[in-house]
Amino acid sequence: MHFPTNYDKLIPTLEINTIELQWSLGALLYKLKATTIDEEKKREIVVFSVVIFCVVIVLILIAIILYFTVIKCLRTSKQAQNGSVTTDMNNLESNVKSNNDTLNQLNDKMP
Numbered sequence: 001m002h003f004p005t006n007y008d009k010l011i012p013t014l015e016i017n018t019i020e021l022q023w024s025l026g027a028l029l030y031k032l033k034a035t036t037i038d039e040e041k042k043r044e045i046v047v048f049s050v051v052i053f054c055v056v057i058v059l060i061l062i063a064i065i066l067y068f069t070v071i072k073c074l075r076t077s078k079q080a081q082n083g084s085v086t087t088d089m090n091n092l093e094s095n096v097k098s099n100n101d102t103l104n105q106l107n108d109k110m111p
Helices: 023-110
Strands: none
Touching: none
């Protein structure tokens, strides 16, 4: 232990209450260092878990939004198809009626 020699009241000791000082200091430092390393690992795991949780939530929200947009698109396309079918049917009915009317007119004109 390289203490300066000009300390008047410094009494270096190797034992306190029959416990070797260097060993207890080393054990204390080891324990503190091990604790901080474990805490850092736990913090990293917690941060990683939170990031994964947030990513999963965002993916779920994106999936829900896509689902509703697809449903909306399908509904509008079905409504457009149904509307065009009814419009086509109405056109067909009006064409049939006009053709029937012309046939009736022609039949009336023929002797």
